[in-house]
Amino acid sequence: MARPLILVTNDDGIFAPGIKALISVAEELGDVYVVAPDKPQSGMGHAITVGNIVRLHPTDYYKKVKKAFMCSGTPVDCVKLAIAHVLPRKPDLILSGINHGANNSINVIYSGTMSAAVEGAMEGVPSLGFSHANYQYDLDFTGLGAYIKKLCENALKEDFPHKTCLNVNFPDVPASELKGIKICRQAEAHWSDSFEKRLDPSGKEYYWLTGVFEGKDKGTDTDIWALNNNYVSVVPTQFDLTAHHEISNLNTWNYEI
């Protein structure tokens, strides 16, 4: 196989330590292009820029990559713009992350990191999103490379699941304590949201979103269980949102107008 073409993106911004760690691994595996946000885009979910423009600015910060661009848009914009405009052809692999903060369980739906990987799957490209349970910006990613590389090598070699990407989360322990990789389902959980009301200097109210994560799922096949037990969790993640199992129930309702 020719040297694979790899697109790297993230949602914490193009100069975040997490993407630097991911780019280092990607450079060992293939020819790397980077298109990533010019500012933090956490919580952007699958947002795209509609009704406004998007800009690309080249950067020579990453010396070993083919090309690198800062993008003014969302993580999904980055993937779309990279494929439509930056890369010489569709990539063989799309890597997103490493996010500073876990994207396990229900968090996947809010995650810009994972939405970039989901967009990759929608483009038919094997795509993996990586996140780390530790939020520290200066976290040491040393030792995670072997896990990332193993997953990427599998993704390039094996029959990668169609219409699916992989949601990879690292637990908050040193790499030496990792017990291995575990394929999981996303745990059922819920954010109990609250908003902290404050007053601005003019005396006007504003709100900060806060919340408590409530994970009551006791399954041992979940990403939360895996992370709590020092495994790297891998959840196959799809973009078909149809609840196929509910169609027959809904057909019992009366729709006569």
Add this chain to the structure above:
Amino acid sequence: MARPLILVTNDDGIFAPGIKALISVAEELGDVYVVAPDKPQSGMGHAITVGNIVRLHPTDYYKKVKKAFMCSGTPVDCVKLAIAHVLPRKPDLILSGINHGANNSINVIYSGTMSAAVEGAMEGVPSLGFSHANYQYDLDFTGLGAYIKKLCENALKEDFPHKTCLNVNFPDVPASELKGIKICRQAEAHWSDSFEKRLDPSGKEYYWLTGVFEGKDKGTDTDIWALNNNYVSVVPTQFDLTAHHEISNLNTWNYEI
């Protein structure tokens, strides 16, 4: 049953004709609260406001509702803020829309309208997102009320699917030509994206996202088929993104480090 408590939101902004039509129907069914974006939020997907503040401004534009607020955040922020801060209790029903433009097939994942409904489902509230295949801002929504009302009455009365919301799309025909309601799966399709490059007045490049929708799914059980055949399409839409059927395949890979 006491008069139901209904939250109405959208992504086209609180004064869009689509939400006005939806509020009119909701007022017939229960006590209505409106928390909707103060500006268009199309394409925001499941984005939430992280790292910035959110504001609420009351408006007395809607005379028959209990309370109405313009929100500076995304459609998902509106639902979160309404439940955490505006409503006297969790609502019995969340309605989002009517969006100006269809949210069938793969478009559901980019849709702020549908993400508000998905967030409602995550809160355990029966939630419906409504969209119309016609993009015209001054579209006449007359005649759609009976369909919306029927679906809402079902949602309040029947065993509403758990962890699921309903994605309702109206075809681009006058209400008199509607053939009825059809439960569907989301059609498989793909956006072939392109970006139009332009130069700003300073000579710097910028991009507009454009694209061609490629729907090759020939199934007669899809939302695209229903809309093309003058049916109102209803797709049960879930937020568990796990591709459960891929777990066994992924367990055949080699993960030895």
